[in-house]
Amino acid sequence: MKRYDERDTMFARMVYKKGSKAYEDYYARNHEKKAIDDELRDMPELCSPETPTYDPVDAKIPDANFKFLADIRQLAEGEKNGNKTPIEAENISERLKKLALYYGAKHAGIAKMQEYHYYSHRGRLPEHYGEKVTDLLPYGIAFTVEMKREGVDKAPLLPEIIESSRAYVEAAVIGMQLAYFIRELGYGARVHMDGNYLIIAPLVARDAGIGVIGRHGLLITPKYGTSVRIGVVTTDMPLVPDQKLDIQIEKFCEICGLCASTCPGRAIPEGPRQEIDGILKWQVNQEKCYGFWRKVGTDCGICMKSCPFGKSIELLDLLKPKFIENPSKLFKEHLNRE
Template identity: 55%
Template sequence: MKRVDERDTMFARAQYQKGSKAYEDYYSRNPEKKAIDDSIRRRPNLCSEGTNTYNPLNSPMASCAFEFLEDIRHLSEGKVNPEKVQGNKKIITKRIKGLAKKYGAKLVGITELKDYHFYTHRGRLEEFYGQKIEINHKYGIVFAVEMDKDMINRSPMLPEVIETSKCYVDAAIIGMILSYYIRSLGYEARNHMDANYLLMPVLVAKDAGLGEIGRNNLLTTKEYGSRIRLGVVSTSLELEVDEEISFGLEDFCRLCKNCAGTCPSKSISSEPYKESNGYLNWIIEQETCYIRWRQYGTDCGICISSCPFSQQMESIKAVDTFKNNEAVIATVLSEFRKKYRTRPFVPGNPDWLR
């Protein structure tokens, strides 16, 4: 599998300001992306005045969370205790997973990090633009934070981005605690958090057995669907690893197509797997997806709420695997559409936001 350059991601491209070193370098190498990216940057940012959902009292609840994350991201790396604490690998793995769950993680897995997990170069932050990523950490600890179902089912309204930003904070705090703890034991550790990733959490989580990648290109777990946010800590500490899992998500997504059908920008393909980045994958049009985010002022979330796995349906919980199981998939989809039609939607704000 080929490595991805973070400079090519929409989140990085949206930040390149005209006249900056990053802007001049990126569009000299990718002139075909300049026009659409310039048009995106002329749009209001998420949670900003001019977007569909802007509220001067409520929108800052989400934007302040991202400001907080910006303020603490320099803590992702730190000094390592020169004295190593020796311990049994099985016991320390148990401690790490237990600590993550104590701080709010719902799922935790560990995998050996592979080359394709990492970006080739940094692109999201101006001060690190173009920096080649070279990291020798052997293991990735990945954890999932659950997003509140009623808040996500209000997608694409403002409660959705208040919830997603809150869960980015939750994941960042868990990662910080794990990183600080591991460094105190005398081993290197780095917290990979929002806007400060050196790797791709979805790929790490898939290999660590948390779930599979769905049609919407998000990690989908059997327990919570894609209604999660991920965090990763990379480390040199020796740990026990988890096995990759499969519950037949590819077969389910092939028949379901809910996220593609409800996507307001039609950015999610309804076609089967296609080759992308050297392996078979579902195809997403990131530019049109992000344009809709900037219109709404939230990170949309409709594809998350429209996924049957995100609704924790009993008919899904009762099935071990959906692989080669079209009759069972049809039953689940029939139940979903009878209950939610195209997708669940909770109108209005929760009481505390009214």
């Protein structure tokens, strides 16, 4: 898998202000994206008064959460203790995962970091635009925090983005606690949080064995399904990686397709997987997805709301013989329960 350039994500592209150096550089190299990006950029911002979901009080909650995240992102990196504490890889690996759960995470696992986990270049923060990502720390601790169903089930209304932003804050705080602890032990650690990622979190979480990635591009986890947000801390501390979940999620997603059929932006492909850059996968159209966000004024969440995992189907059921032999039966049972 090749490394992905953060400058090509919608979140980065929407930061490029007309006339800025980043704007001029990016669209000089990506002429085909300029028209759609300018159109999206001119639409009302999320949680703004011009959007149909706006509330003068509640809309300030996610705004406040994201401003808080922006204020603490400088803490993602820090100096390590000069006195290194001797550790044993297997013991500290288990200790870190248990600590993440103690702090409130719902799942925790360790991945051996690969180059494809890391962005090739930074793009979202103007002060780092275009910088190559070169500090490829060898291990990643991935964890999830729960998005409460009462928020997810209100998608695409304001309660969904309130809950989404709350979960991003929770993931950032847990990541900080883990990273500060690792640094105190004398090892390097970097928090990857909303607005300040060097990595593609779902890929790290998948390879850390805490979930699988579905048709909608979201991480699907045991018990909570897609109703999670992901945190990652990378480190040079020697750790023991976990095994990926051996679940053929594509067999279920090929039959299900609820996320695609309910997506208001028509951003999730309904057909079979396609080969993209040598990988057979479903590719979400990020322009269509983000375009609906700007129309509705929230980060939507209908794909999470419609996904059967975390509602009436447990991910680990897919390891049972009845699924392996007849995946369509499990999906029909879900529809009947719905």
